[in-house]
Amino acid sequence: MIDAAGLRVMKAIADEGSFTGAATSLGYSQPAISQMVRRLEQRFGTVLVERVGRHVRLTEAGEVLARHAVTVLSALDAAEEEVGAIAGLRAGRVRLMAFPSSSASLVPRALALVKARHPDVVVTFTEAEPPESLAALRAGDCDIAVAFAYEGVDVGRGEDLEPFVIRKLLDDEVRLVVPANHPVAGHGVADLAEVRDDPWIAGCPRCRGHLLSLAKGAGFVPDVAFETEDYVAVLGLVAEGLGVALVPDLILGAAQTRGVVALPLTRVARRHIHAVTTPDLQRVPAVRATLDALCEAAAATRPQHAATPVPVG
Amino acid sequence: MIDAAGLRVMKAIADEGSFTGAATSLGYSQPAISQMVRRLEQRFGTVLVERVGRHVRLTEAGEVLARHAVTVLSALDAAEEEVGAIAGLRAGRVRLMAFPSSSASLVPRALALVKARHPDVVVTFTEAEPPESLAALRAGDCDIAVAFAYEGVDVGRGEDLEPFVIRKLLDDEVRLVVPANHPVAGHGVADLAEVRDDPWIAGCPRCRGHLLSLAKGAGFVPDVAFETEDYVAVLGLVAEGLGVALVPDLILGAAQTRGVVALPLTRVARRHIHAVTTPDLQRVPAVRATLDALCEAAAATRPQHAATPVPVG
DNA sequence: AAACCCGATAACGCGGGGTTATGATCGAAC
DNA sequence: GTTCGATCATAACCCCGCGTTATCGGGTTT
Numbered sequence: 001m002i003d004a005a006g007l008r009v010m011k012a013i014a015d016e017g018s019f020t021g022a023a024t025s026l027g028y029s030q031p032a033i034s035q036m037v038r039r040l041e042q043r044f045g046t047v048l049v050e051r052v053g054r055h056v057r058l059t060e061a062g063e064v065l066a067r068h069a070v071t072v073l074s075a076l077d078a079a080e081e082e083v084g085a086i087a088g089l090r091a092g093r094v095r096l097m098a099f100p101s102s103s104a105s106l107v108p109r110a111l112a113l114v115k116a117r118h119p120d121v122v123v124t125f126t127e128a129e130p131p132e133s134l135a136a137l138r139a140g141d142c143d144i145a146v147a148f149a150y151e152g153v154d155v156g157r158g159e160d161l162e163p164f165v166i167r168k169l170l171d172d173e174v175r176l177v178v179p180a181n182h183p184v185a186g187h188g189v190a191d192l193a194e195v196r197d198d199p200w201i202a203g204c205p206r207c208r209g210h211l212l213s214l215a216k217g218a219g220f221v222p223d224v225a226f227e228t229e230d231y232v233a234v235l236g237l238v239a240e241g242l243g244v245a246l247v248p249d250l251i252l253g254a255a256q257t258r259g260v261v262a263l264p265l266t267r268v269a270r271r272h273i274h275a276v277t278t279p280d281l282q283r284v285p286a287v288r289a290t291l292d293a294l295c296e297a298a299a300a301t302r303p304q305h306a307a308t309p310v311p312v313g
Numbered sequence: 314m315i316d317a318a319g320l321r322v323m324k325a326i327a328d329e330g331s332f333t334g335a336a337t338s339l340g341y342s343q344p345a346i347s348q349m350v351r352r353l354e355q356r357f358g359t360v361l362v363e364r365v366g367r368h369v370r371l372t373e374a375g376e377v378l379a380r381h382a383v384t385v386l387s388a389l390d391a392a393e394e395e396v397g398a399i400a401g402l403r404a405g406r407v408r409l410m411a412f413p414s415s416s417a418s419l420v421p422r423a424l425a426l427v428k429a430r431h432p433d434v435v436v437t438f439t440e441a442e443p444p445e446s447l448a449a450l451r452a453g454d455c456d457i458a459v460a461f462a463y464e465g466v467d468v469g470r471g472e473d474l475e476p477f478v479i480r481k482l483l484d485d486e487v488r489l490v491v492p493a494n495h496p497v498a499g500h501g502v503a504d505l506a507e508v509r510d511d512p513w514i515a516g517c518p519r520c521r522g523h524l525l526s527l528a529k530g531a532g533f534v535p536d537v538a539f540e541t542e543d544y545v546a547v548l549g550l551v552a553e554g555l556g557v558a559l560v561p562d563l564i565l566g567a568a569q570t571r572g573v574v575a576l577p578l579t580r581v582a583r584r585h586i587h588a589v590t591t592p593d594l595q596r597v598p599a600v601r602a603t604l605d606a607l608c609e610a611a612a613a614t615r616p617q618h619a620a621t622p623v624p625v626g
Numbered sequence: 627a628a629a630c631c632c633g634a635t636a637a638c639g640c641g642g643g644g645t646t647a648t649g650a651t652c653g654a655a656c
Numbered sequence: 657g658t659t660c661g662a663t664c665a666t667a668a669c670c671c672c673g674c675g676t677t678a679t680c681g682g683g684t685t686t
């Protein structure tokens with residue numbers, strides 16, 4: 001099959017009117033043009049260039065090629081330019097999935113960073129809990145999944161074996177949230193055993209699993225009175241004195257609620273927040289830029305919470 | 314610069330959904346696709362294919378390439394088809410120039426042959442005397458020149474050195490045309506010296522030159538009473554008894570006139586009719602086909618005149 | 627757990643397509 | 657007419673793009 005190089009040569013000959021001119025205009029030597037024309041001619045089985053005295057003229061077939069050359073070459077240029085735009089971050093689309101509580105501050109900050117640096121990169125964002133986002137990543141329906149894994153209990157270690165690339169964003173400390181008038185509220189620090197008989201308010205299924213795991217470590221089975229995926233609701237329920245809850249720091253930083261006190265646990269529990277992608281996607285410029293932005297956004301949010309061990313809503 | 318092969322591969326991957334599928338659909342081996350994709354990726358500096366588990370998906374940049382591939386490849390196919398049509402005589406244009414008296418039978422017959430064999434080849438035809446047609450051929454303004462050269466006097470031999478390809482068509486015998494009531498009319502054959510004192514009617518400038526040359530050989534200078542490029546007029550003038558003339562056989566076969574007799578010369582004089590082109594153009598299929606048709610048309614006209622040594626108008 | 631399918635990699639070879647050096651030829655200019 | 661400059665053709669050479677086969681590793685399936 002014919003390739004584009006031949007067409008470029010034919011067009012250059014048509015434009016310049018001579019082999020030498022075409023050669024210099026393309027940055028080639030003159031024999032390169034001679035040979036290319038000869039190859040094309042025996043490939044097509046017909047004469048393309050008529051050598052008339054000093055200079056050359058295209059035959060009918062040669063003019064056909066030169067005419068089509070502009071179409072092909074412009075389409076080729078367009079393709080190259082478009083891909084170059086993606087590679088050069090002057091374009092590109094990143095499909096980001098993140099768990100709901102990350103969308104409060106971490107993700108918006110990252111998106112703002114990306115937009116500031118690469119205005120033409122569009123990041124689409126979908127909320128999804130970690131199992132779902134990872135499945136989407138596996139299926140090729142998303143490019144970056146922001147996921148969390150509870151220290152010890154979760155698959156955080158196990159999934160390192162997956163063909164995923166994991167970038168650590170935050171270590172999110174989990175705090176005990178109690179009503180402001182709760183007996184332990186003033187302690188400054190709390191042990192799970194101190195509230196073993198309180199009713200519990202559980203968050204998402206995996207958070208509930210974490211709670212059960214921690215409680216088991218402390219030697220009790222929690223009385224889960226409510227379940228809701230909405231952490232604002234969790235805090236509201238606590239504020240009304242309907243129970244206590246474990247709430248990650250990240251959420252406390254975003255959703256302030258009056259009437260509750262968040263206490264660090266004596267046996268510190270954390271969840272790790274990661275940005276997950278694939279080795280391939282990691283090398284896509286727009287994806288890499290978004291990952292970088294996520295890391296920076298995480299670094300910017302971390303000290304804020306580390307400095308406020310006892311935030312009061 | 315990117316070439317078309319890469320785009321073909323990307324499109325095949327997009328269509329087939331796997332490297333192996335793309336390979337078989339293109340007639341390649343599977344590693345060829347792997348390597349091509351890798352080359353493209355490092356050429357563009359970005360990932361084009363996302364390897365997800367068993368099969369592969371195109372990234373955004375990859376899809377851009379696959380999308381542009383259809384444009385480029387279809388344009389490429391169109392060019393190839395069009396050139397193929399010319400090479401396969403399903404298209405093509407031939408610019409033919411011939412001297413006026415050839416257009417009576419030789420050229421029309423040849424054109425009919427071409428049209429019958431290759432209906433889509435168009436032959437454009439312009440009348441021109443040999444010097445003019447050869448100049449046009451040299452300038453690239455025509456593809457085939459049908460020219461004649463008088464034996465001995467003309468540049469017939471000399472022009473073999475030119476960068477021209479010459480195909481012999483006819484040996485056209487020159488006859489002496491006299492009024493039917495002329496003394497030599499009944500001789501069956503004539504010598505120029507027998508009419509040395511008659512007034513002469515000359516044809517085109519080169520024909521006149523031929524006449525002068527022949528007369529010089531016979532030891533006299535002809536009294537040229539009339540000159541005209543129109544051979545029908547020449548014959549008319551002879552019929553009216555205004556002089557004698559030398560007229561090529563080819564014309565006598567086409568333009569019959571009452572009242573004249575054409576006699577073969579004792580010292581036979583001929584003009585050679587050639588089809589002239591360039592080595593390049595000779596290899597253009599449509600040109601070659603037209604040349605062949607001219608040769609056949611000439612072969613078909615030759616015996617007709619050879620068999621009638623003494624045509625009487 | 628085994629079999630199968632698919633992609634990656636290694637090693638290899640051919641040829642397209644570039645280079646420089648040189649020759650042949652045409653057109654122009656002295 | 658002869659010389660000179662510009663142009664295309666050819667030869668010899670070289671590199672690397674782009675195929676090939678053989679083999680390995682990983683994921684899905686049964």
